[in-house]
Amino acid sequence: MIDLSTSYLGLQLKNPLVVSPSPLSEELGNIRRMEDAGASAVVLHSLFEEQLLVESQDLDRFLSSGTESFAESLSYFPDLRQYKLGPEEYLELIRKAKAAVKIPVIGSLNGVSTGGWISYAKKIQDAGADALELNVFYIPTDPELSGAQVEQMYCDLVRDMRASVKIPVAVKLGPYFSAMASLAQKLDKAGASGLVLFNRFYQPDFDLEKLEVTPNLVLSSSLELRLRLTWVGILCGRIKADMAITGGVHTATDVVKCMMAGAKAAMMTSALLKNGIEHMRGVLTGLSAWMEEKEYASVKQMQGSMSQQKVAQPAAFVRANYMKVLRSYALR
Numbered sequence: 630m631i632d633l634s635t636s637y638l639g640l641q642l643k644n645p646l647v648v649s650p651s652p653l654s655e656e657l658g659n660i661r662r663m664e665d666a667g668a669s670a671v672v673l674h675s676l677f678e679e680q681l682l683v684e685s686q687d688l689d690r691f692l693s694s695g696t697e698s699f700a701e702s703l704s705y706f707p708d709l710r711q712y713k714l715g716p717e718e719y720l721e722l723i724r725k726a727k728a729a730v731k732i733p734v735i736g737s738l739n740g741v742s743t744g745g746w747i748s749y750a751k752k753i754q755d756a757g758a759d760a761l762e763l764n765v766f767y768i769p770t771d772p773e774l775s776g777a778q779v780e781q782m783y784c785d786l787v788r789d790m791r792a793s794v795k796i797p798v799a800v801k802l803g804p805y806f807s808a809m810a811s812l813a814q815k816l817d818k819a820g821a822s823g824l825v826l827f828n829r830f831y832q833p834d835f836d837l838e839k840l841e842v843t844p845n846l847v848l849s850s851s852l853e854l855r856l857r858l859t860w861v862g863i864l865c866g867r868i869k870a871d872m873a874i875t876g877g878v879h880t881a882t883d884v885v886k887c888m889m890a891g892a893k894a895a896m897m898t899s900a901l902l903k904n905g906i907e908h909m910r911g912v913l914t915g916l917s918a919w920m921e922e923k924e925y926a927s928v929k930q931m932q933g934s935m936s937q938q939k940v941a942q943p944a945a946f947v948r949a950n951y952m953k954v955l956r957s958y959a960l961r
Contacts, residue, residue, distance in 0.1 A: 850899075
């Protein structure tokens with residue numbers, strides 16, 4: 630009997646396939662379908678820091694300031710009251726989901742500062758969430774702000790959050806750091822229970838006819854997995870925090886690669902948006918079939934088996950692969 634179980638954030642999961650945040654999880658019925666299709670845990674859609682601030686009216690006044698003078702700026706920000714689930718509804722969804730399914734339910738907060746997050750993180754914990762994912766979406770545009778200062782912001786956020794809640798806390802990061810290994814170690818020491826690699830920074834486009842900034846969502850493909858595999862493979866064995874891969878997980882083969890790099894969970898959203906929630910069932914069937922064919926008894930047996938520390942000269946590993954890639958193209 631193949632053992633697909635794994636552990637992530639101290640949670641025992643029946644398999645490594647976790648649903649990452651998306652509008653799909655706004656519906657309780659979808660969360661039930663995710664469990665039925667084989668999901669081992671669900672990370673709820675993100676609640677934005679701006680949604681917490683808008684309750685006090687401060688954010689709306691700030692965002693609308695000056696729009697009378699610059700009409701093209703009217704489209705920069707969404708009307709946050711149009712979001713389907715506000716802060717109170719989000720907490721109610723957690724309660725209902727915990728009552729409806731047996732798999733872990735993980736809350737998600739998206740923002741950059743500690744102030745509004747801390748109090749609401751406690752409410753998410755009290756509502757019954759099994760863990761919390763901090764989706765830190767921050768692009769430093771101030772030229773006076775150094776890379777070290779940005780990293781310190783992340784570490785302070787994790788440290789403050791861990792001092793405020795008892796449930797496990799994972800941090801979802803983007804890939805744009807000059808010293809990812811160092812930052813990962815700092816976040817580990819600050820108390821992060823897990824690192825989720827990597828956030829996808831969606832980039833808007835300009836509509837030159839309407840003079841509007843327009844959202845442009847492009848779903849991921851399996852090709853995006855490579856960056857994640859590289860860094861999880863490098864960090865495996867060097868930090869205590871569990872790692873999850875998100876972005877590019879579409880097939881059973883993708884899940885296998887995630888495990889071999891050293892991830893504890895493979896998170897999926899784009900594949901579900903493209904193919905439906907039932908897609909997970911086929912991925913898990915394919916995972917079991919691959920493991921049986923290759924004579925792997927368990928997921929835990931695979932985890933980290935192709936990480937950087939498993940090679941004789943880890944420092945040379947990255948350079949060697951880099952040269953092999955360039956050489957292979959030249960020889961075609």
